[in-house]
Amino acid sequence: MVRAKExxxxxxxxxxxxxxxxxxxxxSTMSQSMALLLAIACGMAVANIYYAHPLLDALSSxxxxxxxxxxxxxxxxxxxxxxxxxxxxxxxxxxxxxxxxFGQMLMIIIALVIVGFAPSKVVFFIGIATVGMLAxxxxxxxxxxxxxxxxxxxxxxxxxxxxGVVIGILLARxxxxxxxxxxGWRSVYLTSAALMLIMVxxxxxxxxxxxxKRSSLSYPKLLRSVLLLFAQERILRIRGVxxxxxxxxxxxxWTSLVLPLSAPPYxxxxxxxxxxxxxxxxxxxxxxxxGRLADRGLGQRTTGIALILLLASWLVMSLISYSLLALVxxxxxxxxxxxxxxxxxxxxxxxxxxxxRSRLTAAYMIFYSIGSATGSIASTNIYENFGWNGVCLxxxxxxxxxxxxxxxxxxxxxxxGKK
Numbered sequence: 001m002v003r004a005k006e007x008x009x010x011x012x013x014x015x016x017x018x019x020x021x022x023x024x025x026x027x028s029t030m031s032q033s034m035a036l037l038l039a040i041a042c043g044m045a046v047a048n049i050y051y052a053h054p055l056l057d058a059l060s061s062x063x064x065x066x067x068x069x070x071x072x073x074x075x076x077x078x079x080x081x082x083x084x085x086x087x088x089x090x091x092x093x094x095x096x097x098x099x100x101x102f103g104q105m106l107m108i109i110i111a112l113v114i115v116g117f118a119p120s121k122v123v124f125f126i127g128i129a130t131v132g133m134l135a136x137x138x139x140x141x142x143x144x145x146x147x148x149x150x151x152x153x154x155x156x157x158x159x160x161x162x163x164g165v166v167i168g169i170l171l172a173r174x175x176x177x178x179x180x181x182x183x184g185w186r187s188v189y190l191t192s193a194a195l196m197l198i199m200v201x202x203x204x205x206x207x208x209x210x211x212x213k214r215s216s217l218s219y220p221k222l223l224r225s226v227l228l229l230f231a232q233e234r235i236l237r238i239r240g241v242x243x244x245x246x247x248x249x250x251x252x253x254w255t256s257l258v259l260p261l262s263a264p265p266y267x268x269x270x271x272x273x274x275x276x277x278x279x280x281x282x283x284x285x286x287x288x289x290x291g292r293l294a295d296r297g298l299g300q301r302t303t304g305i306a307l308i309l310l311l312a313s314w315l316v317m318s319l320i321s322y323s324l325l326a327l328v329x330x331x332x333x334x335x336x337x338x339x340x341x342x343x344x345x346x347x348x349x350x351x352x353x354x355x356x357r358s359r360l361t362a363a364y365m366i367f368y369s370i371g372s373a374t375g376s377i378a379s380t381n382i383y384e385n386f387g388w389n390g391v392c393l394x395x396x397x398x399x400x401x402x403x404x405x406x407x408x409x410x411x412x413x414x415x416x417g418k419k
Contacts, residue, residue, distance in 0.1 A: 030149045030157055037206055038145050039161045041199050043168025045105065046138040048112060048131050048192055049077045050172035054258050054273045055185045056380075062185070063121035071380030074255050076125060077132035078373035084136035085362045085369060089143070090222050092358030097144045098209045104137035105200050109193045116190035138165055139365050143358045146350050148208070155347040156292050162346060163285065166339045170280035173254070177274020222359070229363045233352050236360065238409045239345040240367035242303070245402035247368045249310060250338045251375025252395045253317065253331070254280075256383045260320065279328045283335030299344045300410060306344075307403040310337035314396035320388055342368075 052059060052073050060070045091100055111134060115127035142161055149157040176188040217225060229236055257276065261268045293302045310333070317330030349360050375398075382390045 030145065030153070032160075034148075034206065034208075035145065035157050035160045036164075037202065038141050039164025039167075041105075041164075041203060042138045042141050042161055043164040043171070044192075044196060044199055045108065045135050045141070045168070046165050047168040047172035047175065048108065048189075048196075049081060049128075049135045050169045050254075051176040051188050051192065052077070052128070053254055054173045054177045054270055055180055055188070056255075056258050057262050058180060058185045058270070059124075063124065065121065069380070071255055071376045071378075073125075073128065074251070074376035075373045076129055078251075078369050078376060080129040080132035081135060082366050082369035082373070084133035085139065085365045086226065087223070088133065088136050089139045089362035089365070090226050090359045091219075092140045092143050092361075093356055094217070094219065094222055096209070097140065097147075098207055101137055101140055101144070101207070102200060102204065104134050104140065105196060105203075108134040108137065109196050109200070112189045112193035112196065116186045116188075116193065118186075136362075136365075139361045140358065142346070143361045146346075146357050155343075158346050158350065159292065159343040162343050163339065166335065166342070167281050167285070169254075170277040170335065173277035173280075174271075174274040177270040177272070177277075180270040225356070226359045226363050229353070229356070229359060233349075233360075234412065235352060236349055236363055238412065239349055240364050241405060242341060242402060243345055243364060244367040244371035244374075245398055245405065246307075246310065246338050246341050247371035248375040248378075249314075249395050249398045249402070250334065251372040252379040252391060252398065253334060255376040256379035256388075256391050259380070259383050260388045266324070276328070276331060279331045280335040283332040283337075283339065293344070299348050302344050303341055303406055304403075304410075306337040306340035307399070307406055309333050310341075311396060311399040311403055313337065314392050314399060317395075318389060318392040 056070045056073065059065065059073060065072075088104065108131060111127055111130040115124060115131060118124035118127055142158065142165070145161045146158055176185070179188045179191055230240075258273050260266070261273045261276075293299065313330045313333035315330075316326050316333060319326035319330075345364065346361075349364055350357055353360055378394065379391055382394050386393075
């Protein structure tokens with residue numbers, strides 16, 4: 001009789017577990033409005049580490065930093081972003097996603113206020129470094145969106161949310177350029193703090209508090225497992241190297257672009273320079289279907305075509321002395337290519353370890369951050385010594401290396417890319 005009751009209890013527990021699992025699956029279809037809200041939140045968070053790009057000349061003057069080394073502002077931000085990826089993003093596999101997101105967003109608001117009122121370059125660098133580390137909430141949001149979405153729509157959802165990231169990066173230049181002309185560079189960071197506070201209130205009301213299966217690992221072991229992912233997952237290493245190269249190219253153009261445009265013969269205002277980010281947005285939007293193509297097993301083909309466009313974009317951008325229209329076209333091609341490869345990369349690696357998406361995101365985005373930091377410091381140095389043609393040659397070389405690497409590793413990853 002007792003055994004019969006135990007069996008009945010076990011059966012009830014099993015049914016409850018199945019019911020919870022089915023409920024989770026039924027809830028995994030994310031609405032477009034929720035995906036859009038997450039995309040906007042991602043864009044606003046990541047924009048904070050890119051506001052400085054069109055402000056480099058203003059920051060150089062305000063804090064007495066040479067043009068040849070002003071790129072260090074971006075490099076420091078990206079290095080701290082990498083540290084955040086390593087130490088903060090993996091917490092998404094250990095802690096409640098919703099609380100983690102709110103905690104990071106509230107702290108980034110405080111850091112933005114510190115930057116906005118920074119009385120010296122030391123305080124500015126401390127504040128901007130903190131902003132860089134906390135901006136990794138973007139990747140926690142991407143991993144969260146991936147977890148909420150069903151397998152059939154994951155590529156599309158990741159593509160949509162990641163588009164918000166890239167668009168945020170690009171519109172950051174337009175936003176900061178306009179506000180700098182209106183109220184100085186400090187107004188950029190203070191306004192962002194206010195907008196982030198509004199976004200936190202929206203997410204607090206809209207973001208579902210869904211508990212998914214958490215990792216049983218301790219925090220130190222969780223960090224160690226991130227490093228182990230590099231050794232265990234070949235597709236992560238390959239796609240990570242591609243991310244490093246494409247974001248090196250991305251950072252090369254966007255860090256140094258302000259220098260030729262703010263100098264004679266153009267001498268454009270911060271608003272005009274920031275407006276070039278709109279051209280990049282057009283490219284990012286054009287690449288929004290990359291996630292759907294990855295869902296259909298066309299990830300490798302999409303990657304190859306995008307890398308060819310990336311290489312071609314540098315040839316077009318090298319014609320800046322003849323026409324600014326050529327620069328606009330080149331920027332559109334570059335951002336289309338980078339976004340297409342980035343979305344495809346994430347769609348593929350998220351299929352590797354569904355239970356470790358936050359750690360996979362952290363591991364992958366470390367490559368991104370290294371590439372961005374490398375491109376930032378290299379581009380300003382190259383521009384100082386070799387001008388815009390030197391920058392384009394550097395970007396084309398990095399892009400050609402990415403295309404060559406993809407071709408060499410194609411046979412190793414083609415089967416995984418079709419999953």
